[in-house]
Amino acid sequence: MSEYLFYPGCSMESSAKxxxxxxxSVCKPLGLDLKEIEDWNCCGATEYLSLDLTPAYSLIARNxxxxxxxxxxxxxxxxACSACYLNLxxxxxxxAEDKKFGKKINEALAAGGLHYDPGQLVVRHLLDVIMNDxxxxxxxxxxxxxxxxxxxxxxxxxxxxxxxxxNHLSDTEYPYELDELLKALGAEVIDFPLKTAxxxxxxxxxxxxxxxxxxxxxxxxxxxxxxxxxVALCPMxxxxxxxxxxxxxxxxxxxxxxxxxxxxxxxxxxxxxxxxKLGFGSELxxxxxxxxxxxxxTPEPAPATPAPRKPAGLPMPPPRIxxxxxxxxxxxxxAE
Amino acid sequence: MTEQxxxxxxxxxxxxxxxxxxxxxxxILRTPGESHLEMCIQCGTCGGSCPSASxxxxxxxxIFAMLRAGMREDVMKSNTPWMCVACxxxxxxxxxxIHITDVMYTLKNMSLESKLIKNSTAPDFSKTFIxxxxxxxxxxxxxxxxxxxxxxxxxxxxxxxxxxxGMVTKKGMSxxxxxxxxxxxxxxxxxxRAKELEAE
Numbered sequence: 001m002s003e004y005l006f007y008p009g010c011s012m013e014s015s016a017k018x019x020x021x022x023x024x025s026v027c028k029p030l031g032l033d034l035k036e037i038e039d040w041n042c043c044g045a046t047e048y049l050s051l052d053l054t055p056a057y058s059l060i061a062r063n064x065x066x067x068x069x070x071x072x073x074x075x076x077x078x079x080a081c082s083a084c085y086l087n088l089x090x091x092x093x094x095x096a097e098d099k100k101f102g103k104k105i106n107e108a109l110a111a112g113g114l115h116y117d118p119g120q121l122v123v124r125h126l127l128d129v130i131m132n133d134x135x136x137x138x139x140x141x142x143x144x145x146x147x148x149x150x151x152x153x154x155x156x157x158x159x160x161x162x163x164x165x166x167n168h169l170s171d172t173e174y175p176y177e178l179d180e181l182l183k184a185l186g187a188e189v190i191d192f193p194l195k196t197a198x199x200x201x202x203x204x205x206x207x208x209x210x211x212x213x214x215x216x217x218x219x220x221x222x223x224x225x226x227x228x229x230x231v232a233l234c235p236m237x238x239x240x241x242x243x244x245x246x247x248x249x250x251x252x253x254x255x256x257x258x259x260x261x262x263x264x265x266x267x268x269x270x271x272x273x274x275x276x277k278l279g280f281g282s283e284l285x286x287x288x289x290x291x292x293x294x295x296x297x298t299p300e301p302a303p304a305t306p307a308p309r310k311p312a313g314l315p316m317p318p319p320r321i322x323x324x325x326x327x328x329x330x331x332x333x334x335a336e
Numbered sequence: 337m338t339e340q341x342x343x344x345x346x347x348x349x350x351x352x353x354x355x356x357x358x359x360x361x362x363x364i365l366r367t368p369g370e371s372h373l374e375m376c377i378q379c380g381t382c383g384g385s386c387p388s389a390s391x392x393x394x395x396x397x398x399i400f401a402m403l404r405a406g407m408r409e410d411v412m413k414s415n416t417p418w419m420c421v422a423c424x425x426x427x428x429x430x431x432x433x434i435h436i437t438d439v440m441y442t443l444k445n446m447s448l449e450s451k452l453i454k455n456s457t458a459p460d461f462s463k464t465f466i467x468x469x470x471x472x473x474x475x476x477x478x479x480x481x482x483x484x485x486x487x488x489x490x491x492x493x494x495x496x497x498x499x500x501x502g503m504v505t506k507k508g509m510s511x512x513x514x515x516x517x518x519x520x521x522x523x524x525x526x527x528x529r530a531k532e533l534e535a536e
Contacts, residue, residue: 010475014509039518041473046422047462048469050444053368054534055527059469062519062526094368101368104533111529112522162424163437172428198387198423205484206458207419208492210391214421243499243507250495284502 002133005067005077005121006034009084009235010042015243016081016235018279022264023080023126025278029142029271030134034078037067043087046202057101058108060091065114067121080126080264082159082234089123093165125160127233127263128168131177136184144272146186150294152266153192153222153230154178157237161196172196178263182231185270190225194218199237204244212248215241219248219258228290229259231266238262242284259287269296356406363403367435367442375432376400382426382436392416396426396436399443412450417443418458457488470527473517478509 012020027034040063048056067077079085095102096118106115130139156178161169169175173196179189197218200211218241222230232238242260249256260283268278269291280287281299291298364373376397383395394402394416402411420440427436444462447453464484468476481500485493503509517523 010514011477014475014477014514015503015507017508041517041519041523042469042475044466044469045475047465049441050418050459050462051448051466052531052534053366053441053445055530057368058526058530059523062523097369105530108526108530108533112519112526114522114526158421158423158425162428163435173425198421198425201421201423202461203388203419203421205461205481207388207391208489210388210419214387243503246499247495282507284499284506 001031001033003033003035003074004129005071005074006036007040007043007063007067007077007079007084007088008036009079009081011081011235011239015239016262018265018282019080019235019238019262022262022268022273022278025273026264026267026271030130030138032129032134035070035072035074037063037070037077040066043084045083045087049087054104054108057091057094057105060087061095061105061109061116062112062114064088064092064121065109065116068116069114071121075121076129077121077123078126078129079123080233081236082125082157083236085123085125086159089165092118092121092123122166124168125233127156127160127177127181131181132168136180139181139184139267143185143270145270145296147182147266147270147294148186149188150186150266150290151188151190151226151228152182153190153225153227154182154195154263155192155218155222155230155232155237155241156196157232157234158196158198158201160233178231178233181263182266185266187266190222190227192222192225192227194221199234199240200244201236201240204240208247209251211240211244212251215244215248216252216254219245219256220254222258223256227258228293229261229287231261231263233263238283245285257285259283259285259290261287275299356408359406359408359411360403363439363442363446366445367438369435369438371439371442372432372434373400373403373439376404376434377432379431381429381431382434385425385429386420387423387425388419388421391419396440400434400439408450409452411443412447412452413454414447415453415455415458417441417447418453418455460484460487468513470524471516472514473520473523474514476513478503478511479513 008020044056044059048059079088095105102118109115156175161175162172164172169177182189198214200214203211238260265278275296275298286301288298288301364371378397378401380397383389383397389395394414399411399416417440422437424437430436448459453459461484465480468480504511
C-alpha cells in the first residue's frame with residue numbers, strides 16, 4: 001500500500017459524493033492508502049483569489065501547513081478536485097518562486113501558529129497518481145468486468161493539465177492519460193477534441209448564457225461522436241455538464257441526453273464493485289440506459305414528471321423555454 | 337529571471353496621453369511570481385484562445401495595451417477580468433509566458449478596490465462564496481446558489497427548481513450549512529493578519 005496525504009475538498013462531501021464514494025471503493029484494489037488531512041478548510045476555489053490575493057493564498061496555505069505537520073512518511077499531497085489541486089499546487093509554486101511572497105503568506109500563517117516551507121510537499125492530482133504511480137499493468141490485472149461496448153468521451157477539463165506547474169501530465173491541451181486509463185478498463189474511447197476545453201466554471205452563476213454555450217459545445221461534440229457517456233474528473237465539470245444540461249437544452253431548444261460520470265465510478269464497475277456503492281443514480285442525467293447496454297444494472301431514474309399544464313389564457317407567445325422538450329421548429333404552426 | 341522594465345521611467349511617446357504610467361508596474365508588483373506582463377507583444381493569442389472572450393468588453397490583449405497606456409479608469413471599469421473562467425488556455429499558449437490568468441486575478445482585486453466596476457454580479461458571487469467560507473471554513477454550495485440567484489437571477493429561479501430538487505434528492509446535498517471546522521478561530525486569525533498584510 002502506498003500512502004498519500006489526501007485533501008478531499010468541499011464538493012466531494014456535497015455535490016460530488018459519488019466521486020468520493022467511488023474513489024474510496026477503488027482505493028483497496030489499487031493499493032491506495034489515503035490519509036485525509038485533519039481539519040482542512042475550503043481552498044477558496046477561484047473566488048477568494050478574485051477578491052483578495054493575500055488572504056486567498058493564506059487560506060490555501062493553511063491546508064499546506066496542516067499537511068506538512070501531519071505528513072508521516074509521505075510528502076505527496078493528493079487532491080481529486082481540479083480546482084483544489086490547482087490551488088494547492090499554485091500556492092506551493094508561488095511561495096517557492098517568489099520568496100518575498102512566501103514570507104508574507106507565512107507571516108499570516110504565523111498568526112495562527114502555523115508555518116509552511118514551500119517545496120516540502122508534492123501536490124498531485126488523483127489521475128496522475130493512478131497513471132504514474134500505480135500504472136496501467138496493475139489496473140488491467142484488477143479488471144474483472146471489462147467495459148466492452150461502452151463508448152466514452154474522456155474529459156479532463158482545464159485545471160489539471162493547465163498550467164501544470166510540475167509537468168505531471170503528458171500535455172497541456174491534449175493529454176492522453178485518461179484515454180489510456182479508460183481503454184485499460186475495456187471501454188471504447190472516442191478521440192474527443194474538446195478533452196481539455198472549459199466547462200464554464202462559475203459562469204453558470206454569473207453569466208449563464210456564456211456558460212450554456214460552453215456546456216453545449218462539450219455535450220454536442222460528445223454526442224456527434226456518438227459517445228454513450230462523458231467521463232469527468234472534477235466535481236465542478238461534472239456539476240456543470242450534468243446539473244445544467246437541462247437548462248442548457250431549454251436555452252438552445254435542444255434535447256441532448258449525455259450522462260456525466262466520474263472516472264472512478266467506471267473504474268469501480270470494471271473492478272466488479274456494485275453500482276450502488278459507486279454513487280450511480282446520483283447523476284441528474286441518468287446513466288441507466290448507457291450502463292444497461294453493457295449489462296450493468298444501475299438505479300432506474302424516476303419517471304419524468306410532466307410539466308404542469310397551464311390553463312389557456314391570454315394569447316401570449318409560446319413558452320420558449322421548457323426543460324427536456326425538443327425544439328419547436330415553428331413549422332407546425334405554419335402548416336396549420 | 338526576466339529584467340523588469342520600469343515603465344514609470346519610460347519616456348512618453350506618441351499620441352497616447354499617459355495618464356498613469358505606474359499602472360502596469362503596480363499590476364506586476366501585486367501579482368505573485370514573475371508575471372512577465374511587461375513582455376506582451378500584442379499578438380492576441382490570449383483573446384483568440386479565450387472561451388469567454390465574447391462576454392468581455394475588451395479582449396485580454398486590449399487590456400494589456402490599455403495597462404501599458406496607463407488607462408486606469410477604463411481597465412478598472414472593464415468586465416474582462418471578471419469574465420475570465422480561469423481555464424489557463426491563454427497562459428499556456430502565450431508566446432511570452434505571461435501568467436495571464438494570475439494577472440486577471442490581480443486586476444479583479446484592483447477593480448474591487450477602485451469601486452468602478454458597474455455590474456456587481458460576479459464580485460457578489462465571490463463575496464457570498466467567501467462570506468460562507470469565512471463563517472464555516474468550508475464552502476456551502478446550496479446556500480451560495482440560493483442567496484446568489486435570489487439576488488441576481490430571481491426570474492431564473494422557477495426554471496432552476498428541477499435542478500435544485502435533484503441536487504438534494506439525487507446528489508444528496510444537504511440544504512443545511514456545513515459543520516464548522518475545528519480550527520475556525522485559527523483560520524480567522526490567519527485571514528485577519530493576511531488582510532492587514534494585503535492593505536500594507
